[in-house]
Amino acid sequence: MRFLALPVAELESTLLKEINDNPALELIEELRCHGCGKRLARGPCPNCASPQGDNAPIVCLSPRTPPGYRAADADEAEPRDIITPERLDEYILRQIGPALSPAERPIAAYLLAQLDEDGLLVESPAEAAAFKRAPLATVEHVLSLIQHADPPGIGARTPAESLLIQLDYLAETVSGSILALARAILQDHFEWLAKCEYARIARRLHMPRSAVEAAARFIQRNLTPYPARAFWGERTTIGGNGGPALINPDVSIGLLSQTPDSPLLVEVFTPLSGWLRVNPDFKAALADCPEADREKWTPVVERATLITKCVQQRNHTMRRLMGLLAGEQRGFILGGDGDLRPLTRARLAKVLGVHESTISRAVAGKFVALPNGRIVSLAKFFDRSLSVRDRVRALVESESRPLTDDEIAEALEREGVRVARRTVAKYRNMLGILPAHVRARVARLRPGPDYPLPGS
DNA sequence: CTATGGCACGGATT
């Protein structure tokens, strides 16, 4: 039984199944303090939670959080506890369903299945027609239905096409010369637009540069190259953009008091809100009962004890791990990405006296809620380069003129971090920061009024 | 010639 690898939510459902068909398993309401064994409802035990020593973290078990999901960082999207793209399929199918003939239905389903996570179609209509042995005209008809369904721009073949569809959609409610210009740019000069080559576009279209920049700004503000993400975002985010995943944490870290040097309070969530044990009555009954029954029920009881042991083992390991982790990464937990200390699973395994793979299993696929409300992957605690990436971000944010990768590498060197120029480029990309020469162009685009958009 | 992205290699990590 690999319980350690499971996040709370999944462990909870497996345990519910076990309890359901194992009469020897019993769920007690209370939770016990791991220190003194005292029963308590939730949170730290008042006896044992006294600040021991400096500001060592206090680790306790807590009943699982209610299934109210919270948003995680945008970059943590993992296919777990998430509004999955399948829902998007259904959502669109419901809209276009009435317009479909019985023969077109499977084609629609197939096309929807071919959408990538951004909502773009990876296959050409011709390929789809060949695969489904349907007339090309039929496929194209179905596709056009999809493209006019709600998340505007869905089902396009390329980002440019998606943007054009969204533009048409907008044209139904707003008007203005800027729409025509935006359309012209998207149709014929998307490559240049992506690189912010406004002067070049202006020359080619015989338009003033300012008009081109206004159109670019309009596109940037009101259209999205990722129509599916916009859909998720609209439905699921709590005030973010880009559609972060909805997950619930396995661990929550808070502060015990408001003072800045307050110890950290680490709550490791237990599956189910109670204490799992082997029913003592059941065990007693097993002692004096007919021989045949005893043979039948003994393995059941054995399985029950095994399960409780495994759960306790899991909780124990998680507690020890989180205690150490919270102590080591206190700065990161309270501060920001820049305060993350380099830490490897292997080193932690050595300190804890367990095998490396144990740590790997415990960390994989788990999430922790930080005091500032963010929910991040536990793996982030072991990110080797996060703090350096953060410094790159800071450098670019406070730059007076766009710095080249080489210059950023130099600046980093002066701060005591040695990284190759090539690596800076990689980090820059991860952060979604454009190359220096492009930033120079974008900088001039910043200020400007939003184009009015109905309903947003 | 300079700045950057692609590919791939080797070493560390899991």
Added chain:
DNA sequence: AATCCGTGCCATAG
């Protein structure tokens, strides 16, 4: 054993 990550080399665009 598989994977990830930093880096060097080279091609390309401006």
